[in-house]
Amino acid sequence: xxxxxxxxxxxxxxxxxxxxxxxxxxxxxxxxxxxxxxxxxxxxxxxxxxxxxxxxxxxxxxxxxxxxxxxxxxxxxxxxxxxxxxxxxxxxxxxxxxxxxxxxxxxxxxxxxxxxxxxxxxxxxxxxxxxxxxxxxxxxxxxxxxxxxxxxxxxxxxxxxxxxxxxxxxxxxxxxxxxxxxxxxxxxxxxxxxxxxxxxxxxxxxxxxxxxxxxxxxxxxxxxxxxxxxxxxxxxxxxxxxxxxxxxxxxxxxxxxxxxxxxxxxxxxxxxxxxxxxxxxxxxxxxxxxxxxxxxxxxxxxxxxxxxxxxxxxxxxxxxxxxxxxxxxxxxxx
Numbered sequence: 001x002x003x004x005x006x007x008x009x010x011x012x013x014x015x016x017x018x019x020x021x022x023x024x025x026x027x028x029x030x031x032x033x034x035x036x037x038x039x040x041x042x043x044x045x046x047x048x049x050x051x052x053x054x055x056x057x058x059x060x061x062x063x064x065x066x067x068x069x070x071x072x073x074x075x076x077x078x079x080x081x082x083x084x085x086x087x088x089x090x091x092x093x094x095x096x097x098x099x100x101x102x103x104x105x106x107x108x109x110x111x112x113x114x115x116x117x118x119x120x121x122x123x124x125x126x127x128x129x130x131x132x133x134x135x136x137x138x139x140x141x142x143x144x145x146x147x148x149x150x151x152x153x154x155x156x157x158x159x160x161x162x163x164x165x166x167x168x169x170x171x172x173x174x175x176x177x178x179x180x181x182x183x184x185x186x187x188x189x190x191x192x193x194x195x196x197x198x199x200x201x202x203x204x205x206x207x208x209x210x211x212x213x214x215x216x217x218x219x220x221x222x223x224x225x226x227x228x229x230x231x232x233x234x235x236x237x238x239x240x241x242x243x244x245x246x247x248x249x250x251x252x253x254x255x256x257x258x259x260x261x262x263x264x265x266x267x268x269x270x271x272x273x274x275x276x277x278x279x280x281x282x283x284x285x286x287x288x289x290x291x292x293x294x295x296x297x298x299x300x301x302x303x304x305x306x307x308x309x310x311x312x313x314x315x316x317x318x319x320x321x322x323x324x325x326x327x328x329x330x331x332x333x334x
Contacts, residue, residue, distance in 0.1 A: 001019070001020040001073070001309060001312055002017055002018070002070055002071050002072050002073075003017070003018045003020075003071075003073050003074070003075055003105075003305045003306075003308040003312070004016075004017050004063075004071045004073070004075070004305060005017070005074075005075045005076070005107075005301040005303075005304035005306070005308055006055075006074065006076040006077065006089050006093050006301055007077045007109075007112075007301040007303075007304050008051045008076075008077060008081075008086060008088050008092075009077045009079075009080070009081025009082065009085060009086055009299060010042060010047065010081055010082055010136075010299060011032040011033065011036055011047050011085075011299075012029055012030065012031050012032070012298065012299040012300070013030040013032075013050070013051050013054045013055050013058050014028065014029040014030070014058065014299065014300050014301035014302075014304075015028055015055070015058050015059050015062040015301045016062055017062060017063060017066060017305060018119075018305035018306050018308070018309050020312075024119075024302050024305070024306075026062045026064050026066055027062050027300070027302050028058045029058070029295075029300055029301070030058050032046075032047060033175070033176065035050060036175065037174055037176075039175075040169060041165070041175060042082070044083075044084055045084065047082055047084070047085045048082070048084035048085050048088050051085055051088040051089065055089075055092050062301070068096075071100060071102060072103075072312075073102050073308065074093050074096055074097050074100075074103070074104050074105065074308075075105040075106075075107050075304050075305055075307065075308020075309075075311070076089050076090055076092075076093035076104070076105075076106065077106075077107055077108075077109045077112070077304055078090060078106035078107065078108075078322040078323050078327070079106075079108060079109065079322075079323060079324035079326065079327035080109055080110065080136075080324065080325060080326050080327045081109055081325065083323065083325045086324075087321075090106075090321060090322070090323050094319055098319070104319060105311055105312075106322035107304050107308055107311075108327050108329065108332055109304075109327075110132065110327075110329050111149070111307055111329070111332060112303035112304050112306075112307050113130075113132050113134070113265040113266055114130050114132065114143055114149065114263075114265060115143075115146065115303065115306065116265060116292050116296050116300075116302070116303035116306065117263040117265060117290045117291065117292050117296075119296075119306040120293060120296070121290050125261070126143055126144060126145045126146065127142065127144045127145065128259055128260075128261035128262065128263060129141070129143070129250070129253055129254065129257060129259045129261070129262045129263070130143050130262070130264075130265055131246065131249075131250055131262065131263070131264045131265070131278075132265050133160045133161065133264070133265075133266045133267075133268035133269060133274075134159060134161045134267045134268060134298075135159060135161030135162055135165065136159050136161070136162070137154075137155075137159050137266065138155035138159045138160045138161075138207050138209070139151050139153065139154035139155070139207075139329075140153045140154070140205050140207075140249060140250070141329065142253075142259070146310055147332055149330070149332060151329060152205045152253055152257070153205025153206045153207060153253070155206070155207040155208060155209060156199075156206055156208045157208055157210035158209040158210045158213060159209070160207070160209055160242060160246070160268050161176075161178055161267055161268045162209075163209035163210075163212060164176075164177050164178035164181055164242075164268065165177040165178060166213050167234075167235070168180055168181050170217055171184070171220070171231045171234060171235060172231075178267065178268060178271065179270075181235045181238065182239065182271050182272065182273060184235040184236075185235040185236035185239045185273065186236075187228075187229075187232040187236075188229075188231075188232030188233040188235050188237070189232075189236055189237070190236040190240035191237065191240075192233035192237050193234060193237035193238075194237075195212055195215050195216065195219075195237050195238055195241040196212055196241070197212070197241050197244050197245050197248075198210075198211045198212055198245070200244060200245045200248050201248075205249050205252060205256075207245065207246075207249060209242070212238065212241055212242070216234060216238050219234065220234065239273055242274070243274050243277040243278075246274065246277075246278070247277050247280075250278060250281060251285065254281075254285050255285075259287075260286070261288050261290065262278075262287055262290070263289070263290045263292075264278060264289065264290070264291050265291075265292060265297070267297055267298045267299075268297075269291055269292065270294050270297040270298070275291060
């Protein structure tokens with residue numbers, strides 16, 4: 001069974017083919033980061049147009065010598081995400097599905113992230129905990145089985161990736177800010193500034209990063225000479241505050257749920273300092289922590305193709321539009 005996956009929820013145009021016997025046999029991702037960097041963030045209209053321009057080339061690169069007629073079904077991201085970008089991917093998927101006369105399966109982008117590590121680590125068995133941290137989402141999810149997800153806690157304001165980007169902008173770093181903050185922080189002192197750890201000691205698993213971001217804003221405003229070393233110290237201190245909060249919440253989630261496997265997914269999962277901080281929990285809690293490969297932390301079509309392959313028995317011939325800018329995980333639960 002070969003599943004073609006299409007991902008266009010934001011600023012990556014991605015296509016991949018998942019073979020149920022051999023895994024990923026072809027994939028390609030085109031990132032629009034350079035285009036959006038000029039504006040300091042993703043411009044939805046430009047993202048949609050660029051998907052339209054690039055998607056055929058991405059398809060050709062992803063399938064290589066593979067005959068499209070050997071594809072058994074198509075899975076595509078239908079939400080959540082930017083509406084115009086999602087519609088571009090859906091339209092392309094519908095056209096291929098009609099031309100090849102094969103099933104079409106709409107996939108929740110968040111479910112792709114939650115399940116993607118299983119694609120690389122087949123030893124992971126449900127139930128497990130997932131910390132999903134990206135530019136648009138920050139949540140701790142109890143993955144009971146495929147299609148059964150319980151959000152144990154989530155950000156009450158900014159997503160953690162969004163906070164990284166905003167702090168990066170405060171420090172005059174290029175967009176997206178996350179990778180640049182991580183790099184800058186290696187030269188900084190994580191104890192130089194005592195930034196707040198919002199909700200770290202709350203009696204629930206919810207998160208908050210707006211107050212932390214605002215604290216960095218006020219700190220930067222009060223500094224007359226914002227030199228490179230001070231920027232590095234601020235970046236390191238901010239990053240450490242985030243790691244402390246996430247580590248504490250994961251610890252609470254493990255203790256409350258009794259789960260022994262934890263996966264960290266989403267774009268922020270690529271942060272090496274975060275990985276190191278949560279790695280320390282393995283021995284103290286007796287758990288195993290898994291991460292996707294770096295190329296699968298951000299938005300990608302491999303995870304969409306993989307989840308689509310798991311749903312092959314669900315049918316999926318409906319050609320009506322399924323695009324949704326918002327699509328809560330709770331609506332997927334069986």
